[in-house]
Amino acid sequence: MTIETLLERDFGTIPELIHLHAQQQPGHPALVQDKRSVSYAELDALMDRVAASLQRDGVQPREAIAICAGTSIEYAALFLGALRAGVAVAPLAPSSTAESLAIMIRDCGAKRLFIDATTAPALDSVRDRIDVAQVRLDSSAEPGWDSWLAAPGSMPQPVQLQPDWIFNIIYSSGTTGAPKGITQPHGMRWQHVKRGHLNGYGTEAVTLISTPLYSNTTLVSFFPTIALGGTVVLMAKFDAGAYLELAQQYRVTHTMLVPVQYQRLMAHPDFDRYDLSSFRMKFCTSAPFSAALKADILKRWPGGLVEYYGMTEGGGTCILAAHEHPDKLHTVGQPAPEHDIRLIDEQGREVGPGETGEVVGHSGAMMQGYFNQPEKTAEAEWYAPDGKRFIRTGDLGRFDADGFLTLLDRKKDMIISGGFNIYPSDLEAVLREHPDVADAAVVGVPSTAWGETPVAYVVPRAGAGITPEVLMAWVNERVGKTQRLSALEFAETLPRSAIGKVLKRELRDQYQAGKPQAR
DSSP states (O other): OOOHHHHHHSSSOOHHHHHHHHHHHSEEEEEEEEEEEEEEEHHHHHHHHHHHHHHTTOTTTEEEEEEOOOOOOOHHHHHHHHHOOOOOEOOTTSSOOOOHHHHHHHTTTEEEEEEEEETTGGGGGGGGGGSSEEEEEEEESSSSSHHSOTTOOOOOOOOOOOTTEEEEEOOEEEEEEOOOEEEHHHHHHHHHHHTTGGGSSSSTTTEEEOOOOOOOHHHHHHHHHHHTTTTEEOOOSSSHHHHHHHHTTOOEEEEEEHHHHHHHTTTOOOOOGGGTTOOEEEEEOSSSSOOOHHHHHHHHHHSSEEEEEOTTTBBBOOOETTTTTTGGGTTTEEOTTTTTEEEEOSSOOOOOOOEEEEEEOOOSOOOEEEEHHHHHHHHHHEEEEOOOOOEEEEEEEEETSSSSSSEEEESOOOEEETTTTEOOHHHHHHHTSTEEEEEEEEEEEEEETTEEEEEEEEEEOOTTTHHHHHHHHHHTTTSSSGGGOSSSOOOOOBBBBBBSOOOOOHHHHHHOOOOOHHH
């Protein structure tokens, strides 16, 4: 079978494509990190060893493993090898709290947990609650990667993957309650791969990845590159100067970055001295992307610029080819081909042309639901009168006369900081655990470093002796790294509507005006 024949099918798999590349271009580099390179033949063999190891350990098709580790070649090979065995992968964010990690590992039913030296300490406080065998990806302790892997040349039992089998489970962030596991099937990922050629992915593509492998932002660029025979250059941690050096050295053609990374790159004092002429396409997603920043990128960075607007849950996606529509940089573009994007009001009815409504979307790439949480799945769905299923975004938007979508606000006050989702309700729940806190609200405010950052307004209890600085430190010790408050202000009261709802827009405006309600 040829790669072209497989891609013409309604359903195929990424492991199949990698195997074909290993036969047709065995020496072509698939993964590069630091000074190490793994060819397609080597990657294919490594995936076989991973799949055989999981089968040896009794992990069955449609069961799951969890990975909580930094970006590495081993991480990528493990993810891909697990797919070959029909095993779902739950990539977990090391920045999550230990409590959240324990919940996620238990929720997905992981049969094996893969960690490394940098993430192992994060689990120390909940180790007695993690009843699953652990493997160190970096061989920093036993069992380590080298000793866990089946012998070179090992072959797994063939597994016939199905389109509705779970490919991965990506969890939402959270410090309280149960984080939601977003289940994406193999059929959804196949659709992503099939349209990869539209963005220039292929054997000549070199994609530089500097966002974590546990993030769907990363995966939507990683999988088309590796499935279509390109080379992925991995960065364990983003640094603007190091990124530019790698881009020039490897003649990078593609990249996926979040807005704050673009901001740091464009502000780098030596940006303009680097040769970036090899770039074909740059992508951005995950957070608000200012029109001014897009314009600067178009002016100074060769190649096209594409912004994606969508959700990890799938549904509808909007695409803005900024290089083709420089007059639409204030928008997130038009619905992708065969993606149905609509706007609905509070009653679930479609709104008319030019009106504002909540964005809902339908496409061939949609989550099956939230893992083990049918009620949360139902809350995320909207059905058209003809029964067509859509995913709700919680964002408010409006289409212009040309069919471009402008986002106006988030219906739910989620904060996106450095490309990561932060839920104010989680932080507010932590604040209210403190005995000196009578009331609290958390809002997102603009940040030069992170795009947005969380700020808390707190009404202290009468007679409380705590200071804002001490309270903020107390909170930040109890939340994940990406969720930490950047400021905390005391207030006598919180502004509320007639029905008692906190008016968060007023708090944001107040903070930006530099006149917080200091007590």
